[in-house]
Amino acid sequence: MPVVGRIVLLCALAVAVEAQRFVRFISTDGREYTGDAILPPGTTDAFHSTRAKVIQGDILGNFTITNQVKPIKKLLSPLPNERVRTVRCVGFNYAAHDNEAGQPIPGWPILFFKPFTALNTPSDPIPVTAGYQTQGNFTSTMDYETELVVVIKKKAFNISDDEALDHVLGFSVGHDVSHRGWQIDRGGEPQPQFSMGKGADGWAPWGPAIVSTSIISDPQTLNIWTKVNGVTKQNDTTANMIFGVKHLVSFFSMGITLLPGDVIFTGTAPEHSQAPRRSSQSQRTRRTRNAEDEEEADDETGDADGDADMNVEEGAAELKRKASDLVRLALFAEQRRMPLRREEISKKVLGQNSRAFNGIFERAQDILQNTFGMQLVELQTRAGLETDAATQDDDRNATGVKKKAAAVGSKTYILRSVLHPVIIERAALTDEQILEEEAADAPSSSSDDDDTYTPKFYGSLISWSSADQLGALGILYTILALILVSGRVISDSELRAHLKRLGLPQSGLVAFTAQSTHPTQSIETYLSTLIRQGYLDRIQVGDTKKGSKGKGAKRVRMTQADDENGATYEWRWGSRSQSEVGEKAIAKFVADFMTGEADDDDDESGRGRRGAESRLERMTKGIERAAGGHLTDVK
Numbered sequence: 001m002p003v004v005g006r007i008v009l010l011c012a013l014a015v016a017v018e019a020q021r022f023v024r025f026i027s028t029d030g031r032e033y034t035g036d037a038i039l040p041p042g043t044t045d046a047f048h049s050t051r052a053k054v055i056q057g058d059i060l061g062n063f064t065i066t067n068q069v070k071p072i073k074k075l076l077s078p079l080p081n082e083r084v085r086t087v088r089c090v091g092f093n094y095a096a097h098d099n100e101a102g103q104p105i106p107g108w109p110i111l112f113f114k115p116f117t118a119l120n121t122p123s124d125p126i127p128v129t130a131g132y133q134t135q136g137n138f139t140s141t142m143d144y145e146t147e148l149v150v151v152i153k154k155k156a157f158n159i160s161d162d163e164a165l166d167h168v169l170g171f172s173v174g175h176d177v178s179h180r181g182w183q184i185d186r187g188g189e190p191q192p193q194f195s196m197g198k199g200a201d202g203w204a205p206w207g208p209a210i211v212s213t214s215i216i217s218d219p220q221t222l223n224i225w226t227k228v229n230g231v232t233k234q235n236d237t238t239a240n241m242i243f244g245v246k247h248l249v250s251f252f253s254m255g256i257t258l259l260p261g262d263v264i265f266t267g268t269a270p271e272h273s274q275a276p277r278r279s280s281q282s283q284r285t286r287r288t289r290n291a292e293d294e295e296e297a298d299d300e301t302g303d304a305d306g307d308a309d310m311n312v313e314e315g316a317a318e319l320k321r322k323a324s325d326l327v328r329l330a331l332f333a334e335q336r337r338m339p340l341r342r343e344e345i346s347k348k349v350l351g352q353n354s355r356a357f358n359g360i361f362e363r364a365q366d367i368l369q370n371t372f373g374m375q376l377v378e379l380q381t382r383a384g385l386e387t388d389a390a391t392q393d394d395d396r397n398a399t400g401v402k403k404k405a406a407a408v409g410s411k412t413y414i415l416r417s418v419l420h421p422v423i424i425e426r427a428a429l430t431d432e433q434i435l436e437e438e439a440a441d442a443p444s445s446s447s448d449d450d451d452t453y454t455p456k457f458y459g460s461l462i463s464w465s466s467a468d469q470l471g472a473l474g475i476l477y478t479i480l481a482l483i484l485v486s487g488r489v490i491s492d493s494e495l496r497a498h499l500k501r502l503g504l505p506q507s508g509l510v511a512f513t514a515q516s517t518h519p520t521q522s523i524e525t526y527l528s529t530l531i532r533q534g535y536l537d538r539i540q541v542g543d544t545k546k547g548s549k550g551k552g553a554k555r556v557r558m559t560q561a562d563d564e565n566g567a568t569y570e571w572r573w574g575s576r577s578q579s580e581v582g583e584k585a586i587a588k589f590v591a592d593f594m595t596g597e598a599d600d601d602d603d604e605s606g607r608g609r610r611g612a613e614s615r616l617e618r619m620t621k622g623i624e625r626a627a628g629g630h631l632t633d634v635k
C-alpha cells in the first residue's frame with residue numbers, strides 16, 4: 001500500500017486591505033469559484049480566509065471582482081492544473097543552500113521542469129507510490145523545499161529584465177517535494193535525477209493564493225520560511241536569491257515561450273536541519289546501511305509526512321535601511337573620487353548578511369537613480385580592459401573571447417550620472433538673469449566704494465565653477481589625451497617630457513581651489529592620487545636589475561626609489577577613465593581644442609560651419625589612427 005504524506009502549505013504574504021488575493025475554492029453549495037480572498041481581522045494569511053468576493057472572467061485575462069461573497073469550504077490550488085502549461089523550477093538559487101549541498105555558485109540559472117500533473121492543492125495528501133518506497137537501498141528519502149512561485153499572466157518571449165514584471169500576475173508559495181534517493185543516489189554526478197526525484201504526481205503543492213504585483217511590487221523583499229511539526233527548518237529572505245525574479249523570467253523567455261498560467265518555482269532557501277546534505281559519489285559508495293541508518297531514515301520520512309507551515313512576508317524595512325547605508329557610502333566615496341570596493345560594502349553595509357548583496361544593491365540603485373540621477377557602475381579589471389583592447393578590432397575573435405570575471409572581493413564601483421549629456425550641459429550654462437538677481441539681492445557694504453558684484457557660483461542648476469577642480473581636471477584630460485594619441489600607452493620618460501613642455505616639470509605644482517584640503521600638490525603627488533582613484537595605471541614593463549627573471553608587465557605604486565631601481569615604466573588609462581570619461585570624449589576634447597582657433601576665424605555662413613565640421617571630423621579620424629584602432633565610449 002502506498003504511503004501518503006500530508007503537508008499543509010500556509011501562504012502568509014504581507015498584503016494591504018485593498019489587495020487582490022486570487023483564490024480558487026469550493027463553496028458550501030458544492031460549486032467551484034475563483035475569488036478575491038477576504039482576510040479575517042488581524043491576519044495576512046489567506047489560508048485562514050473563510051469568505052471571498054466572487055471573480056467573474058479569467059484572472060489571466062479580463063475579469064471583474066463582484067460584490068457577491070461566497071463562503072470558503074475548501075481552498076484549492078490557485079489555478080486548475082490544465083491551465084498551467086509548464087512548471088519551470090530553479091535549482092541552487094540561494095548561495096547558502098549551494099554551500100550546504102556542496103555545489104558551486106552557478107553562473108546562470110539552473111532550469112528543470114515538472115509535469116503539470118505534479119501540481120497539487122495546498123492541503124491535499126502528497127502520494128508516495130510503492131515504487132518510490134521499495135526500489136533501491138537509499139541513504140536519503142523524502143525532503144521539503146519551500147519556494148516563492150511566480151505566475152505568468154501574458155505571453156513572454158525574449159523579454160528583458162525590465163519588462164519581466166509586466167508579464168507576471170502575482171506571487172504564491174509552493175513546495176518542491178523531493179525524493180533524495182532518486183534525485184541523488186540514483187542520479188549520481190555530475191547530473192542528478194531531477195525529473196524522477198521531483199516530478200511525481202502531486203509533488204508540487206502550491207497556494208492557496210496568488211498575491212498580485214500591485215501588492216508585491218518588489219519580490220526581492222519577502223521573507224520565506226518552513227516549519228515541520230512546529231519546528232522552523234528554513235528561514236530566509238528572497239533578497240538572498242542569486243538570480244532575482246526579474247532575471248529568471250527574462251532568462252527563461254530567452255528561447256522558450258512563457259505562456260499565461262505558467263508557473264516558476266524560484267528555488268529553495270538554505271536548510272537548518274533538513275535531510276542529510278549531498279555527499280560525494282565516493283562517500284555514497286562506501287556508506288552502508290545499518291540499523292541506526294534505517295532508524296534515521298524513518299525519522300526523516302516522519303518529518304516529511306508531518307505538517308509544514310510556510311510563510312512569505314514582506315521584510316522591506318531592513319532592506320531599505322541597508323540600501324540607504326550603501327547610498328551614503330557610495331556618495332561619500334564619490335566625493336573623494338575613490339572607487340568603492342566590494343569588500344568595503346560587505347564590511348560597512350552587509351555585516352553578517354553578506355548574501356543579501358544583490359537585493360540591497362538593486363534597491364540602492366533605485367534610490368540613486370530616482371533621487372540623484374546616478375548609478376553605481378562596476379569598473380573593469382585590467383585583464384578585462386586588455387581583453388577588450390585585444391579583440392575590439394577583430395569581430396570574429398571577439399565572439400569567442402570569454403572575459404575573466406573579477407573575484408567578488410576585488411570588484412570596485414564608481415558613481416556615474418544617468419542623465420543625458422544635453423541635460424547636464426544645459427544645467428551648467430550660466431544664466432545672466434540669475435546672476436543679475438543674485439547681485440541685486442547681495443548685501444552692500446558702505447565701507448567698500450567698489451560696487452562690483454563677483455558671483456560665487458556659475459551655472460543655472462549645476463555649479464561647474466565649484467563642483468570640480470577644473471585646473472586639475474584639465475591636467476588629467478591632457479594626460480589621457482597624450483596616452484591616447486601615443487597608441488594607448490606612453491613611456492614614463494615621454495609623459496614627463498610632454499608635461500615639462502606644458503609647464504609641469506617634475507618639481508611643478510598643481511593648484512586647487514579653496515574647496516580642496518590642499519591648495520597645491522606636487523605633480524608626483526597628483527599622479528599618485530590619479531592612480532589611487534583609478535584614472536591612471538603605471539605599469540612596470542621591465543626590470544634591469546641583475547638576476548631578474550620577470551619579463552611581463554607589473555602594476556606598481558610610485559616610490560622615490562623607482563629611478564634608482566633601473567626599472568622601466570609606462571602609463572595607461574585606468575579603469576575609471578574608461579568607465580567615466582571614454583576615449584571618444586577625450587578625442588572630441590582634443591579635436592575641439594585643436595580646431596577651435598581656426599574656427600574662431602570662420603564666418604557664420606553655412607560654408608564656414610561645414611568647413612569647421614569637416615576639420616573636426618578629420619582631426620577625430622587622425623586621433624583614432626594615432627590610438628591604433630576604434631575609439632571606445634564609456635564602458
